[in-house]
Amino acid sequence: MEEILVLAEHRKGMLRDITFEMLNFANALTSQNRMKVSVLLLGEDNAAMAERLENFCDNLLLLDCPEVANYSPDPYLQVLEKVVQERKSSLILMGHTAAGMDLAPPLAARLGLPLVSDCLDVSLRNEHLEVLRQIYGGKINAKLRLKPFDQYLCTLRPGCFSASVNREGSADKVMVEPPHWSEFRRRFVEYVEAELADVDITAADILVSVGRGIGKPENISLVEEFADAIGATLSCSRPVADKGWLPKSRQVGTSGKTVRPKVYIALGISGAFQHQAGMKNAETIIAVNKDVKAPIFNVAHYGIVGDLFQVIPVLKEKFAR
Numbered sequence: 001m002e003e004i005l006v007l008a009e010h011r012k013g014m015l016r017d018i019t020f021e022m023l024n025f026a027n028a029l030t031s032q033n034r035m036k037v038s039v040l041l042l043g044e045d046n047a048a049m050a051e052r053l054e055n056f057c058d059n060l061l062l063l064d065c066p067e068v069a070n071y072s073p074d075p076y077l078q079v080l081e082k083v084v085q086e087r088k089s090s091l092i093l094m095g096h097t098a099a100g101m102d103l104a105p106p107l108a109a110r111l112g113l114p115l116v117s118d119c120l121d122v123s124l125r126n127e128h129l130e131v132l133r134q135i136y137g138g139k140i141n142a143k144l145r146l147k148p149f150d151q152y153l154c155t156l157r158p159g160c161f162s163a164s165v166n167r168e169g170s171a172d173k174v175m176v177e178p179p180h181w182s183e184f185r186r187r188f189v190e191y192v193e194a195e196l197a198d199v200d201i202t203a204a205d206i207l208v209s210v211g212r213g214i215g216k217p218e219n220i221s222l223v224e225e226f227a228d229a230i231g232a233t234l235s236c237s238r239p240v241a242d243k244g245w246l247p248k249s250r251q252v253g254t255s256g257k258t259v260r261p262k263v264y265i266a267l268g269i270s271g272a273f274q275h276q277a278g279m280k281n282a283e284t285i286i287a288v289n290k291d292v293k294a295p296i297f298n299v300a301h302y303g304i305v306g307d308l309f310q311v312i313p314v315l316k317e318k319f320a321r
């Protein structure tokens with residue numbers, strides 16, 4: 001294996017966290033295996049983004065043209081097909097994001113590459129690629145060893161790796177020649193913003209997450225006030241979203257979002273594996289539950305066995321900004 005090729009992901013001129021998560025992961029893998037990390041940045045007027053990336057890879061492959069200004073599957077696919085074939089990259093990494101999920105399968109089909117999607121981890125053992133994936137809706141983590149191939153394509157689940165890349169150095173910049181574009185059947189038109197009330201819980205440093213233990217929708221405001229007081233963002237378990245007490249965009253877990261905040265405070269959440277799958281990589285987990293046997297305590301760093309209605313005022317007083 002010689003090169004890991006990371007596809008940089010960005011939106012509105014801003015690199016997305018998944019790009020740095022993949023770079024962090026790729027650099028850790030190459031440090032053990034003497035491979036090179038290359039980043040492919042497609043965009044228009046992308047000098048500022050390129051500057052942010054150049055310390056974190058060996059090669060920075062740049063294509064700066066209007067066709068790839070925003071993510072769009074047809075032009076991206078045509079560029080990737082050319083680059084991957086020319087460079088013979090051993091491992092191609094994309095985020096398991098809306099863009100990565102859209103792009104990886106047709107790329108794999110066109111180039112005949114083995115594709116493993118939604119990986120929680122990827123490692124190399126005696127030249128064999130091993131990947132960690134969740135099966136049975138997140139109930140079991142399965143480690144899979146792939147047959148030897150010259151090239152592999154993997155999508156990495158966002159939030160599974162830290163986004164702080166530990167590497168110094170300057171990349172060689174390589175200008176990528178655009179392919180001979182063939183017809184685009186789809187074109188980027190515009191970004192349609194999510195409703196104003198929506199927040200991106202994956203970007204929050206502190207999450208206060210509320211579960212069914214809150215009892216009724218009128219009680220959500222208590223947790224909301226607590227979150228505001230400590231500068232946190234509100235998230236929830238699935239029943240709270242299913243009942244419509246908070247929007248679906250706030251749900252943490254296998255059928256919601258995977259989060260990796262600095263602090264995750266779980267209030268009245270039992271900690272079913274589907275929930276844990278979305279939050280267990282938080283740096284610090286604090287759980288409040290009146291049931292000492294609640295599974296959330298298996299992943300919590302700090303646990304408070306008690307009634308959340310009594311505990312919240314105490315936490316609020318101690319930690320309010």
Ligand SMILES: Cc1cc2nc3c(=O)[nH]c(=O)nc-3n(C[C@H](O)[C@H](O)[C@H](O)COP(=O)(O)OP(=O)(O)OC[C@H]3O[C@@H](n4cnc5c(N)ncnc54)[C@H](O)[C@@H]3O)c2cc1C
Binds near residue numbers: 212236237271274308
């Ligand atoms: C295919 C599939 C996908 C799923 N995806 C998700 C997902 O993405 N996210 C998710 O969260 N779930 C998901 N679930 C549901 C999951 O299995 C659990 O049912 C759910 O996480 C439970 O939510 P909860 O912990 O809020 O509720 P409960 O399991 O009902 O737990 C409530 C907890 O609150 C505690 N409690 C009650 N009152 C108080 C009080 N006054 N003070 C303190 N503690 C109190 C109780 O002891 C209990 O532990 C999924 C399920 C399936 C089948």
